[in-house]
Amino acid sequence: MTDYDVLRVFCGPGGGYGNELGVVRDGSVLPERDDRQALAAKLGFSETVFVDDPERGVIDIYTPTLRLPFAGHPCVGTAWLLDVPELVTPAGVVGVRLDGEFSWIEARAEWVPPRTLRRYGTAAEVDALDVPPPGEWIYAWAWEDEAAGRVRARAFPGRDEGIDEDEATGAAALLLTEELGRALNITQGSGSQILTAPQPHGWVEVGGRVVLER
Secondary structure (H helix, E strand, O other), rough: OOOEEEEEEEEEOOOOOEEEEEOOHHHHHHHOOHHHHHHHHHHHOEEEEEEEEEEOEEEEEEOOOOOOOOHHHHHHHHHHHHOOOOEOOOEEEEEEEEEEEEEEEEEEEOOOOOOEEEEEOOOOHHHHOOOOOOOOOOOEEEEEOOOOOOEEEEEEEOOOOOOOOEOOOOHHHHHHHHHOOEEEEEEEOOEEEEEEEHHHHHEEEEEEEEEOOO
16 A cells, blocks of 8 residues: 555644545655546545655645646645645645644635535524535535634535535635635634635635644
């Protein structure tokens, strides 16, 4: 079995929750895309990252069923693990900064595959949602405290790949930040926390806590 690390990304204030991420630090052991896709399917995480150049931060990201040019929680987690100033993805170069307990990336909304951002009236409505049928990638959200920028969210990938709900989703949080034009403090899933902030010239920062699980 190929060696890999397991991280939890966007953990809550106490270090719990977060979205699991598999990281193969030595991508050269599986250079072919088909083999990488097969391992990502076998591991079953929402995303698995293959590091092709740890010094330059060159990475390759897969869900259990497809390759992604960019994704939020894989970039935040891998940035923390590698401790590099940037990551190189097929979508573009992702800025990185580590700030105390938070790891941050800077990316662009146009790098994110289409998502349906669906607003609800209250956080309780978001909490009560059932998993929708496969098809649309839905980010359900509501204000918990609009003045403070606090959001309640849940994410439903809709890809029929065994992941009905994503515990924490940086790319969708990036899109929501771009749409609303303001910094957000998002509670997603069972208790994960995602922080975001719009930056000049169309960039958005996304940050959170990362824990090495094994």
